[in-house]
Amino acid sequence: MKRRFWVISLSIFMVFGCQPQHDPINVVGNSWLGYQPFYAQHKLNPEQQPQGIHITMLVSDISVVRMLTNQAASVAMLSLDNAISLNSRTNLDLCIALAMSSSDGADAVLAAPNFLPELSKDGPIRVGMEDSALARYVVSRWIEEKSIDETRLQRHILLPTGHISALKNNDVDVIATYAPFTQILAEQGAEVIFSSQEIPDEIIDTVVVRQDAWRLHKERLLSFITHSWDTALREAQTPDSDVFKAMMKLSGLSATELRTTMAQLKFYDSQTSREFLATRYTEVSNIVSSHLAEAGLFSTPRSLPVCEGVLE
Incomplete structure (x- = not known):
């Protein structure tokens, strides 16, 4: 009986104990x-x-x-x-x-419609953005491509989930964001003023x-x-x-x-x-x-x- 127990135990070990473990x-x-x-x-x-x-x-x-x-x-x-x-x-x-x-347009900088005339002036620009290298990269390429003086920027760090409400509530003038937030903001009237289409690949x-x-x-x-x-x-x-x-x-x-x-x-x-x-x-x-x-x-x-x- 004892020998049978060990045979059964060994069989169970071989079936289950030898299965590969996946960390x-x-x-x-x-x-x-x-x-x-x-x-x-x-x-x-x-x-x-x-x-x-x-x-x-x-x-x-x-x-x-x-x-x-x-x-x-x-x-x-x-x-x-x-x-x-x-x-x-x-x-x-x-x-x-x-x-x-x-990205072929899915990353973008969007502006509130009433702020568009101000972009060509010299006043401050309140920029909503995530605290990430990507957001900083998009903003840096935007001001470079559009010849905007960096000293005009006032950066407001926001979580992506707060991008839509920040622009809607006039907490910022422009938003650097990505899909699906770009699509939603555009549908609510925001204007795309720069996108990754302008910096392919x-x-x-x-x-x-x-x-x-x-x-x-x-x-x-x-x-x-x-x-x-x-x-x-x-x-x-x-x-x-x-x-x-x-x-x-x-x-x-x-x-x-x-x-x-x-x-x-x-x-x-x-x-x-x-x-x-x-x-x-x-x-x-x-x-x-x-x-x-x-x-x-x-x-x-x-x-x-x-x-x-x-x-x-």
């Missing part, structure tokens, strides 16, 4: 539309992602950075400028695993990973940025799919509004991402790093390399 991988990002295919997929079809992947949509980039720096997350969806700035200012030692999309959305986590979870993360992303993106670009409908709810946009806003993004599948990272990434990252350094976000840029094995 959790925490992925974070803000509410940006370009990240929402992953959010919707994670909610509706978690089986389409590698085991142990946990994705959380946070309120702002400030929260994303906090999760990365306190090691509560090892993977983040960030714009390239935010990723370069963070990597240059910290010892997180990040690498870029995926180029998700390029400078605002790139990425998946970045702490390199120690990449080495530890490389196979699962490779699957995440290829099979999982390609599946999520394909469904997000299919009207009436469950993922598309979930994105409507996440963004608060109608089907027509969502299609219009998504058209302001050039999405990259995993193959297009690899092509971009292999051919144009170095040039684009150098341009972005130069502007960020000039804006005073850091003194010396630190290289943000492509994660090992992504280009193979």
